Amino acid sequence: MPLQSAPAAVPADTRARILDLAEGLLLERGFNAFSYQHIARELGIKPAAVHYHYSSKDDLGTAIVARQLRRLRKWRDLPRVADLPPAEQLEALLAVYDSHARHACRVCLFGALAADFRTLPAPMQAELRTFNRELTEWLAQVLAAGRATASLRFVGSPAAKAAQVLTTLAGALQVARVHDETPFQLIVGQLRLELLSPNP
Amino acid sequence: MPLQSAPAAVPADTRARILDLAEGLLLERGFNAFSYQHIARELGIKPAAVHYHYSSKDDLGTAIVARQLRRLRKWRDLPRVADLPPAEQLEALLAVYDSHARHACRVCLFGALAADFRTLPAPMQAELRTFNRELTEWLAQVLAAGRATASLRFVGSPAAKAAQVLTTLAGALQVARVHDETPFQLIVGQLRLELLSPNP
DNA sequence: CTTTTTACTTACTAACTAGTAAGTAAGTTG
DNA sequence: CAACTTACTTACTAGTTAGTAAGTAAAAAG
Numbered sequence A, B: 001m002p003l004q005s006a007p008a009a010v011p012a013d014t015r016a017r018i019l020d021l022a023e024g025l026l027l028e029r030g031f032n033a034f035s036y037q038h039i040a041r042e043l044g045i046k047p048a049a050v051h052y053h054y055s056s057k058d059d060l061g062t063a064i065v066a067r068q069l070r071r072l073r074k075w076r077d078l079p080r081v082a083d084l085p086p087a088e089q090l091e092a093l094l095a096v097y098d099s100h101a102r103h104a105c106r107v108c109l110f111g112a113l114a115a116d117f118r119t120l121p122a123p124m125q126a127e128l129r130t131f132n133r134e135l136t137e138w139l140a141q142v143l144a145a146g147r148a149t150a151s152l153r154f155v156g157s158p159a160a161k162a163a164q165v166l167t168t169l170a171g172a173l174q175v176a177r178v179h180d181e182t183p184f185q186l187i188v189g190q191l192r193l194e195l196l197s198p199n200p
Numbered sequence C: 001c002t003t004t005t006t007a008c009t010t011a012c013t014a015a016c017t018a019g020t021a022a023g024t025a026a027g028t029t030g
Numbered sequence D: 001c002a003a004c005t006t007a008c009t010t011a012c013t014a015g016t017t018a019g020t021a022a023g024t025a026a027a028a029a030g
Helices: A014-029 A036-043 A047-053 A057-077 A086-102 A109-113 A122-148 A158-178 A181-196 B014-029 B036-043 B047-053 B057-077 B086-102 B109-113 B122-148 B158-178 B181-196
Strands: none
Touching: A014 A036, A014 A047, A014 A057, A014 A109, A036 A047, A057 A109, A057 A122, A086 A122, A086 A158, A086 A181, A109 A122, A109 A158, A109 B158, A122 A158, A122 B158, A158 A181, A158 B109, A158 B122, A158 B158, A158 B181, A181 B158, B014 B036, B014 B047, B014 B057, B014 B109, B036 B047, B057 B109, B057 B122, B086 B122, B086 B158, B086 B181, B109 B122, B109 B158, B122 B158, B158 B181
16 A cells, blocks of 8 residues: 555445445435546545546446345345245335344335436446346245245235335335334235234 | 517417426436426526526526425315315325326436435425425325225225325336336336225 | 567547536516 | 616636546565
8 A cells, every 4th residue: 555554443445334334325316416426535545546446437436336235145045034925025125124224224125226227338238137027036935935834814816925125125215314213114014914914 | 589580480488488498308318407408408598598588507496396386285185186085086196196107207206316316405205205295195095095985995094005106106117217107107006906906 | 588468558539427617698676 | 768686698717527648666476
């Protein structure tokens, strides 16, 4: 590191720190509301250094979504998630959204990008579609298994219910941002009431 | 109109045309993805002329939300809506969202602004909160009345169910944008199935 | 010990951003 | 007919945007 001795904190991998920071800015402010300057200033480097790691904002945005997709696949296949009974798999999913709500009222990736979707670079659009499709397919399978074992209750097809639940969760995080955390808890409470209630 | 004779089409009120166009851009691209130049170019005027009508983008944005709030109140109080039985009031609401989905996959006002919410001017934030609050209160009352007359079915409090349904509808329009109209219809179909199904 | 690679900085461009000030043509009002 | 108002245009500022090209210090590789 030129012209500067290492401070107390670890400098970490700049490339990773850029990605983390950009992801945070994306989830807290939206894709068209942050710039290379924001990232550079926060990291104490120059905007050109950000271009060195991610040559364009399109690249950076695509990297964010691609990493989230990798994380989703990893999480889904984790033994401590994959081996759970369906009702607890659903609870694990709700816990992820809950942690977003508690962490600075971050919205989910989908909710952050949907409104600006048409202004996004094509590769980013493609990754986001895959992300949403895989998550929906996973939940549909969880819901189907849960209904088969009578631990989850719903009418209609698992695919439609999965799409509905995920859409509700994405929207609930947006409501939390506009108001506060309480409507989010209200909505998630309603979802639990409907899906997890004991047999009538 | 200097230097130009009126063309075949009506020039209309420029101020209203700016508001319409800005609203369209907002719902199709997001607040941080359109500029005075976009509006000016489309209307065949100069950006400064847009500033003449709406002195700042904050003003323009606030005017869009304020108008939507006025429209909501007007729609809600319309005899052909207010005098309907609850189940048909719900259908009328669904029809509004459906028309958004069919009209260039526009998202709703809430869905367009939630992600970028923190970057919005304070008056716009306030108007959007009011908009969402009034819509939720209206739906909660519709749901309560519908359950009382056994034409709508749901568990839990009307307030929680109203928040959940509106959140789902906002999210469903976003999914329509990212994929296509079919998941929107799937989700709305699921909502109808749950709320309007005949007594078991 | 020299060469190459890594991770930047400095300095720059071209385009776009919101916003302002001054001017002007046409229509309205007294 | 004169003064004023409306609805603009032209010309501008100051700041920000993504992105590039050239240079450089330090570390790694041969």
